[in-house]
Amino acid sequence: MSTRQGRHFLQIPGPSPVPERVLRAMDMPVIDHRGPEFGKLGREVLEGCKTVFQTSGPVVVYPSSGTGAWESAIVNTLSPGDRVLMVETGHFATLWRQMAARWNIEVDFISGDWRHGVDPAVIEAKLSEDRGHAIKAVMVVHNETSTGVTSRIAEVRKAIDRASHPALLLVDTISSLGSAEYRHEEWGVDVTVSCSQKGLMLPPGLGFTAMSEKALAASKTNRMPRSYWDWQEMLKPNANGYFPYTPATNLLYGLREAIAMLLEEGLDNVFARHKRLGAATRAAVEAWGLEILCANPEEYSPVLTAVLMPTGHDADALRKVVLENYDMSLGAGLSKLTGKVFRIGHLGETNELTLMGALSGVEMGLADAGVPHRAGGVLAAMASLRGAKPAKATLEVAAE
Ligand SMILES: *Cc1c(COP(=O)(O)O)cnc(C)c1O
Numbered sequence: 001m002s003t004r005q006g007r008h009f010l011q012i013p014g015p016s017p018v019p020e021r022v023l024r025a026m027d028m029p030v031i032d033h034r035g036p037e038f039g040k041l042g043r044e045v046l047e048g049c050k051t052v053f054q055t056s057g058p059v060v061v062y063p064s065s066g067t068g069a070w071e072s073a074i075v076n077t078l079s080p081g082d083r084v085l086m087v088e089t090g091h092f093a094t095l096w097r098q099m100a101a102r103w104n105i106e107v108d109f110i111s112g113d114w115r116h117g118v119d120p121a122v123i124e125a126k127l128s129e130d131r132g133h134a135i136k137a138v139m140v141v142h143n144e145t146s147t148g149v150t151s152r153i154a155e156v157r158k159a160i161d162r163a164s165h166p167a168l169l170l171v172d173t174i175s176s177l178g179s180a181e182y183r184h185e186e187w188g189v190d191v192t193v194s195c196s197q198k199g200l201m202l203p204p205g206l207g208f209t210a211m212s213e214k215a216l217a218a219s220k221t222n223r224m225p226r227s228y229w230d231w232q233e234m235l236k237p238n239a240n241g242y243f244p245y246t247p248a249t250n251l252l253y254g255l256r257e258a259i260a261m262l263l264e265e266g267l268d269n270v271f272a273r274h275k276r277l278g279a280a281t282r283a284a285v286e287a288w289g290l291e292i293l294c295a296n297p298e299e300y301s302p303v304l305t306a307v308l309m310p311t312g313h314d315a316d317a318l319r320k321v322v323l324e325n326y327d328m329s330l331g332a333g334l335s336k337l338t339g340k341v342f343r344i345g346h347l348g349e350t351n352e353l354t355l356m357g358a359l360s361g362v363e364m365g366l367a368d369a370g371v372p373h374r375a376g377g378v379l380a381a382m383a384s385l386r387g388a389k390p391a392k393a394t395l396e397v398a399a400e
Contacts, residue, residue: 009328011358013145013304014175014198016348018254022201025257026250033246042241045252048259052177052200052267053192053210055184060234061255062207063248066174066195069207070096071103072229073139073170073191077215079223080104082136085126085167087119088112091146091334096139096172103224108135114337115295117144117151120159127163137168137190143176145198146334148306148343149294150180157188168215174198177208178262179303179347181271190215199303201261201348202254274302276385277346277355281305283384284359284377288366293341303347304331308340313371315342322365328358352385 010017031037049059062068078084078100086097087110097107110122118140127135138160143150153171160169168190173182177192178199184192189212196206211219211231219231227233233244262270278300285292285307293306309315316339319330331343344362346355359381366373 004327006327009326009354009358009361011345011361012329012331013148013343013345013347015204016198016201016345017350018203019201019258019261019349021261022254022257026203026254028250028253030249033243033249038249039241041249041252041256042238042243042247044241045255045259046238046241048256048263049208049210052259052262053184053194053208054182054186054267055192055210055212057185057210057212057216058235058238059208059210060231060238061247061252062209062229062234063205063246063251064195064207065204066172066193066207067095067099068229069174069193069195069209070099070172072207072209072231073193074100074103074105075224075226075229076209076211076219076231077168077170077191077222078103078105078136078218081106083108083134084137084139085110085123085135086139087122087141087151088114089117089141089147089149089151090114090144091337092144092172092174093141094335096141100139113295114144114147115149115293117149117296117299118156120152120155123156124159124163127160127165127167130165133166135165135167137170139170139172141172141174142182143173143180143301143303145175145304145343146306146337147293148301148304149296149299150176150301150303151299153182153189154187161188168218175303175347178258178270179274180301184210185212188212190218196251196255199347200255201258202251205248205251206255271302273351274347277350277352278302278305280352280355280381280384281344281346281359284363284381287380288363288373288377290373293337304343304345306331306333306337306341306343309342310372313369314339318342318365318369318371321369322361325368326361326364328361328365330362356381356385 192210196202197204333341
């Protein structure tokens, strides 16, 4: 039993903290999902999703995790034996590849160092070589949550077009939707996969796919067995706001509220806020003298920052100290990054002062855990948030 007072700081890059407004919106009696009241809720959220995905086409909502939405994207557009192009941006790209392989998809996996995003030039070269158009889809992760690297999806689209290749573009926006700029339609994405518990500020439990007309056409002729995930089964009742099976009613109340919050702030302001928080976090990391995992400044994630530990120091030991001393959860390094990095989430229900609280917890934790660093990260982050340059003298005083 925790005897802590105040809020736990959930600074992992998903699940992210759920705003009070969303929690209250979900605190409702469960209603008849075939009744008239539900139809109204269903139509509202399905319409609202289109605005958030920035598409005029349908968005399907499953009671599932993001992994379920990955599966939905695969089984509705591809056939056993199809070839696809994927890029090893990190842990999540690797998991999606494993899933594709289990569905008998032949994956051409472009290897990566887990510090860079998708290179559009490599996509263009691979597709240009494929004169017979054997590659059916390019499948990439927009914001690689294991590394804090955001790939340039609009440029990936342009690379596909330059190669004049008909492959579908399937994109995982599980940790970026509602935090990082993303435009399904304008960027020519065919399937966008997402989920509830990251940028959308909801508890876990909803998976989403948005699809283009081309993806819908593929779903009518592809030969992958499916039932629960079938888009056509979903889209029929969705036209009137209903679902083919029992939906996660109370999460949909939360979704309606979360969409309202995003639109009240304005999507462009939401994206700008995340960029500002990301920049302040990086200012802190640089002042501490620690290294940011993302190696390309053009691909810095506005959603989270992954920080490399100095050699000989264990990220999980630091995370344990921060949890015990300051009641804050930081993201762990995943698979081959275990113990080597920790991740600071700055997504969703986060503002300047919650970020400053989180960075203070990290700076105190670094000192408590005996991790070599310079003081002054918190000062640098404050200066970044104020749009000022940190005064060098101030930093030196703080470091004594
Ligand atoms: C969290 C995450 C997933 C997995 O989502 P689940 O809801 O845990 O299934 C997949 N891809 C990315 C980029 C993620 O951040």
